[in-house]
Amino acid sequence: MAVRLIPRADRQAATRLVIYFDPYTSRSYTYADVKTTASTFGAGLKALWDWQKGDVVALYSPNCIDTPAITWGCHWAGGILSPANPGYTVDELAFQLKDSGAKALVTQLPFLENAIAAAEKVKIPLDRVVLIGDQRDPNGKFKHFTSIQNISRSARYRRTKVKPNDDLAFLVYSSGTTGHPKGVMLTHRNIVANTMMIKAGESGNLSWEKDRLLAFLPFFHIYGLTCLIHQSLYSGFQLVVMPKFDLEDFCRIIQEHKVTFAYVVPPVVLLLSKHPVVSKYDLSTVRMMNSGAAPLTKELVEAVHNRLKIPVKQGYGLSETSPTTHTQPWEHWNKTIGSVGTLLPYQTAKYMSPEEKEVAPGEIGELWIKGPNVFKGYLNNPEGTAHALTPEGYFKTGDIGYQDKDGNFFITDRVKELIKYKGFQVPPAELEGILISHDNINDVAVVGIYNPEQATEVPRAYVVPSKGKTDTHAQEIVEWLNAKVANHKKLRGGVRFVEEIPKSVSGKILRRVLKDKATGEPNVKAKL
Known part of the structure; x- marks a missing residue:
């Protein structure tokens, strides 16, 4: 997939651009570093294990600048990445490992104990538990992913060809009201399409020459996975990576690294509107924030703008749509507060009545969406897939709302009980x-x-x-x-x-x- 997302050919310095940067250690990856590291890791997978196309690698880790190389290395070998929340307990992680059929598990040293216990529960061999990040196993029992790379010197290993429309790139897990998370099957086409849609939605307002993005949203979540990891590579933005959110670090990093754009969530917007620590820092380089994952109130948007002069626009998406389907245009952020924006390109959408009849603009209904970003189905769950996807390819989002006469979409409630x-x-x-x-x-x-x-x-x-x-x-x-x-x-x-x-x-x-x-x-x- 990384080859398909290479920055435009007219950008001569593309391979030298720093794409992923760790502000805590100053470690970084250029585009060329990502490509080389991914391909050598992918070849290492083939060399070390009895690797087959379609094998699943689980990733149990907070944000790390090694994550993109692990991701595309897995894809290079024809594999599927299944990211897991590092906050999961052993049983929760073991469920995802078993359900996804993971053949290997990548983690960081502080999470190794849980990773080992979960791997043993589902009988993943411990020699397939691999570390990323700056820390190595002091006992030398568990390999760092750089050791996997070192095994890959043989020229006989080649990138596995995939069918973008059919082959899976990711298995992300979306919790359901039945009590068990569901494996959302996302193809290479789904992710590439959504990455291009997001770029189109920003309408030329972001550029690789002048914009730097701050990444604290978790990479194991589809919001961070696509909007941060993939968009930064495709558009050439430098992504300043935080392992997790910390308000003072968030403000300090914006000031020190002159961050210009950030994807956020409503609780962060709330902190920016009133927390006293924010006043210690200069956040004036931020040209826009995009809030998603949950509804944002007009009062919060206005409070942040009144305090910091930072505009906050909204977007909408779901794991099943890779994720982003709507975003507010930059120029309309303060004109349609409360809306999740307009529909991104290459999609069709409609609001449907309980009788599954399309309703007119202004009338309330369930949002259905169709496009190249819509998932393939739920893993091992044909009944759930049949319920979620119509024969015509529409995904029933389970979210209730309406569309106004100007094409702005609003979400007012959820059919789903999550x-x-x-x-x-x-x-x-x-x-x-x-x-x-x-x-x-x-x-x-x-x-x-x-x-x-x-x-x-x-x-x-x-x-x-x-x-x-x-x-x-x-x-x-x-x-x-x-x-x-x-x-x-x-x-x-x-x-x-x-x-x-x-x-x-x-x-x-x-x-x-x-x-x-x-x-x-x-x-x-x-x-x-």
């Missing part, structure tokens, strides 16, 4: 399945409650207890659940005790009833 915590998807059924195993819980429902202090939804559990309901008991349940799940799935909305869980005659939890109930309750923070 909770979105800072852009991460939290499946309520998964948390319910764990909570119901607690000795003191008779029944439970989990819903997302909007927390204005964090500008995001947080999971809250409504519990029918088998014993007395006390604050101590509630906090014990919170702590018990939090020890079993990744950070983004914690019960930040706390626990509320109820006499019964509202359900339909068919037994389906009526989450909207609980959400309505929550509007009259105090927003008590759980102790985390």
Whole structure:
């Protein structure tokens, strides 16, 4: 895929451009470095293991400038990359490894213990657990990926040819309301098409000569994977890479490296609007921010602009659409606040009634999208794929909204019941399945409650207890659940005790009833 994304031929200095830069260590990759490292790593995979086209490499790591080379090295060998959240517990990681059929696992030294435990659970040989980043295994048992490269000197290994329309590039995992994450199958065509669509959506406002992007959005998430890793390579932007978000580092790096553009999420916009540490730094080089992953309020957009004079536009997308389908034009960022923007090129979209009839502009419906960026289907889930994709190729997003007369799209609600915590998807059924195993819980429902202090939804559990309901008991349940799940799935909305869980005659939890109930309750923070 990297060969297809080479910067334009008229850019003579393309191979010398620094594309990925680590501001903490000053380590970097030029375009030429990425291409060479990827091809040697890919050849190393073929040389070291009984490698077959279509084999899956899982990546369990925070952001790292080695990630692009690992990604395209895997593709060079005809493989599929499946990125996993480094916050996953052993069981959560093991599920993804087993479901994806991963043959190898790439991680960093601080995450090695969990990686080993998960690999052993699914019987991945430990000699296929590989390290990236600046730290090596002090015991020398686990190879650094540079050692995989060193095995690749034989000239007999060649890049595996792929069929862009059919062969998978990525298996990203999107949580579902059934409680288990779903493997979203994205082809090479999907990712390349969306990368080109994103470039078109920026309408020439970004240029490789003058723009530098800050990357803190996780590379294991489709938002960071496409908008950051792929767009930077295709357009020649330098990507300044943070392993994770830290507000003061975010501001300091913008000031020191004169960052001009950043992809963000609403909780970050909230911090920029009011946190005192922001005032210590000069962020005036930022020409625009793009917010996605969750809705952004007009009040937040205006607060950031009033304080910092930084415009914030919005976009929209999903894992199944690679991801970006809509973005606000730069020139309209302050004219259509609340909209997710206009439709990017090469797609068609329509809002559909519950009877699956297209509705007129201004009328509410479910958003359906069709285009070269729409995924191939869910891995090992033909029923889910058939439900999500129409015979004509439209993807049913599960999001509710409308289109105005000027072609601006609005998202007002979700058919799907996923909770979105800072852009991460939290499946309520998964948390319910764990909570119901607690000795003191008779029944439970989990819903997302909007927390204005964090500008995001947080999971809250409504519990029918088998014993007395006390604050101590509630906090014990919170702590018990939090020890079993990744950070983004914690019960930040706390626990509320109820006499019964509202359900339909068919037994389906009526989450909207609980959400309505929550509007009259105090927003008590759980102790985390």
